[in-house]
Amino acid sequence: MRISTNQIYDAGALGIQRNQSALYKLQNQLSSGRRVLTPEDDPVAAAQALIVTQTKEVNAQHLENQGNASGQLGLLDSQLSSLTDLLQSVRERVIQAGNTGTLNNSDRQTIATELESHLSEMLGIANSRTGSGDYLFSGYQGATLPFALDASQSAVPPASTSPVGYFGDDGERLLQVSSSRQLAVNVAGSDVFMSAKGGNGTFATSTGGNTIGGINQGTAVIDQGSVLDQQKWQVAVNGFAWSTPTNPALQIRFTVAAGVTTYQVYDVSTPLAPVAISAAAAFAPGQAIPLASTNPPAASVTDFGSQVVVQGQPADGDTFAIKPSSSQSLFQTMQNLIGILRTPVGLPAYSTTQLGNDLGTQLSNLDQGFNNVSRVHAAVGTRLRELDSLGNASSDLDIQYQGSLSELQDLDYAKAISEFTLQQTYLEAAQKSFAQISGLSLFNYL
Numbered sequence: 001m002r003i004s005t006n007q008i009y010d011a012g013a014l015g016i017q018r019n020q021s022a023l024y025k026l027q028n029q030l031s032s033g034r035r036v037l038t039p040e041d042d043p044v045a046a047a048q049a050l051i052v053t054q055t056k057e058v059n060a061q062h063l064e065n066q067g068n069a070s071g072q073l074g075l076l077d078s079q080l081s082s083l084t085d086l087l088q089s090v091r092e093r094v095i096q097a098g099n100t101g102t103l104n105n106s107d108r109q110t111i112a113t114e115l116e117s118h119l120s121e122m123l124g125i126a127n128s129r130t131g132s133g134d135y136l137f138s139g140y141q142g143a144t145l146p147f148a149l150d151a152s153q154s155a156v157p158p159a160s161t162s163p164v165g166y167f168g169d170d171g172e173r174l175l176q177v178s179s180s181r182q183l184a185v186n187v188a189g190s191d192v193f194m195s196a197k198g199g200n201g202t203f204a205t206s207t208g209g210n211t212i213g214g215i216n217q218g219t220a221v222i223d224q225g226s227v228l229d230q231q232k233w234q235v236a237v238n239g240f241a242w243s244t245p246t247n248p249a250l251q252i253r254f255t256v257a258a259g260v261t262t263y264q265v266y267d268v269s270t271p272l273a274p275v276a277i278s279a280a281a282a283f284a285p286g287q288a289i290p291l292a293s294t295n296p297p298a299a300s301v302t303d304f305g306s307q308v309v310v311q312g313q314p315a316d317g318d319t320f321a322i323k324p325s326s327s328q329s330l331f332q333t334m335q336n337l338i339g340i341l342r343t344p345v346g347l348p349a350y351s352t353t354q355l356g357n358d359l360g361t362q363l364s365n366l367d368q369g370f371n372n373v374s375r376v377h378a379a380v381g382t383r384l385r386e387l388d389s390l391g392n393a394s395s396d397l398d399i400q401y402q403g404s405l406s407e408l409q410d411l412d413y414a415k416a417i418s419e420f421t422l423q424q425t426y427l428e429a430a431q432k433s434f435a436q437i438s439g440l441s442l443f444n445y446l
Contacts, residue, residue, distance in 0.1 A: 056401035112341035137189030140171030164331035196372035208319035218315035232305025249323035256316035
């Protein structure tokens, strides 16, 4: 087989170029620290690395969302803590205002002024903003002022409607904080400030006035009652003949004759035609009065599974009303308290007993609002704890993804340096052999 001079030169140049190319590739690997620089270096590893990289970037976005969610929920937690402190302060002042033995009308006026300041502070909390300028308690309507004074509502407490209107919605802003979890980063203001049930959460008690005329004349004070069996209450309310979806109500009436005080439970769902649903029973201060129907007496009994306790001595004709709880806003409760404290106390227009009953009713409503805020606050705390757990899990995943990428892409330096040294030897050998072969000539021997 004849080998031409051109073949010798071409083969030598090709060998040198091939060794230079391999050496260049190794040099790039050493300088970058990566084994796979292009898909052709390892197609399978390159495809797997692409999948892992995309998954890692998604996880990084989840980590960023978790940070944003933690910031917004932290602000929400702070505002709810401020609201809790405010409600505790209000409660202390209301309890103090009920001390009729040491406080006079002027003292209660001062407390009412302080509560007005607290009401303004509460409105400020309700209209607080996030760092991005969105309102914290407006639901989806981040740019809408959630709470404002509603001029169409009654300003004379105790008002039937809240003096502050809610103009947001009930939406929750969700962030994707993991591949399978969306987390709400806000709380609708309607849930925090507007939805607390009045009374004991099932029914509310209040003074019903004196059937002879005017307000209660005795010294009797009613508590907020107790539900002994929630199922019985619900069955009785739904199935009782006079029950309506709008405003079922009971009334306890007291009669004083010959020094003996008795009471009866009435159905007053039709105010002009009240119906006695229980037989007259003797009354003793501090006793539990069961809410049960015996209509006709000693026949079928409807047990509401509830009771109330009346302290003090009622006058003839005094009444107390019981009706299922309805939602009452914190603003309405505050406004009612302010109105009660600004009403001068003095018989017969407004007695200390009436003041005690009214303050007790609104204090119970305030406690229900406080419990509602505590419930929401606890839910926010639960979300923050969940974010901590998700953050730890996402950080662990990021480390795992980084390890997988390292296994697929990173360079084994010991192996690469050995190959680099060997490749240098190959290149030098190719260059020297080419120089020697290309220098051969018969003329050297002539």
